[in-house]
Amino acid sequence: MNTGSISITPLYSGSSGNAILVSSNETKILIDAGMSCKKLVENLTMVGTNPFDLNAVLITHDHSDHISALDVFSRKFSIPIYATRQTWRGIHAAERKPHSPAIDNEIIPDEAVEIGGIRVIAFSTPHDAEGSCGYRLETSRFNVAVATDIAYMSPTVYDHLLGCDGVLLEANYDKDMLWNGPYPYYLKQRIAGNGGHLCNDDCAATAASLCKNGTKHFMLGHLSQENNLPQVAERTVLRALLNESLRRDTDFTLAVANRYVPTAPMILE
Ligand SMILES: [Zn+2]
């Protein structure tokens, strides 16, 4: 029976690799396939999911931390894959051996597709990968969204997060840690620039604004290994939410996705 409940389980999250499982009663959708096929299958198994049971894999963009498991995974499991036209170019270019074209599906931002009773909408993200996108997923009762690899909170991204019950949102770097950190200057500029990643402060401001508009559940993801710490990201976002007189566990829940192991799911039911 479709009860409309939905959950988000990050399998691993960060600049080292990303994979997020979104599940409803009868549907399982994977968002991104970073790291290796072996690690992906291992972590899916840890959360009780057989890769053959996935209905679809949605890819956000062609950076290796989002697709490096896909070459082997796509040939081994033949699960339908969705990506924008530009992202497909990158996926095909990165493959050592081609997979069956029968599983390729092109997704167009703002054109909803239905996958196993879940309405999936891709939305364009500002990032230095052509055709990059985030995803909003809707059941009869709940809306959730996954938005990482966003240089800044564009109106398009914000509009798609608005009205979601739960969001997984990027908190990539702490500004002080980035600018005082070990990265070469050009890389610091890339991360903080218009094709880079979302800083903790911008994530926090977005979370506060969304929470005032009804979003209750926040999971922070895609943290930088060098320029952030889970405690720093969490503290920054928590402070912004508390500053709006919002109460933890009453008005909102807040968690940080683990870098290498599955995180306790965000469950909407
Ligand atoms: Zn990226």
Ligand SMILES: [Zn+2]
């Ligand atoms: Zn990334």
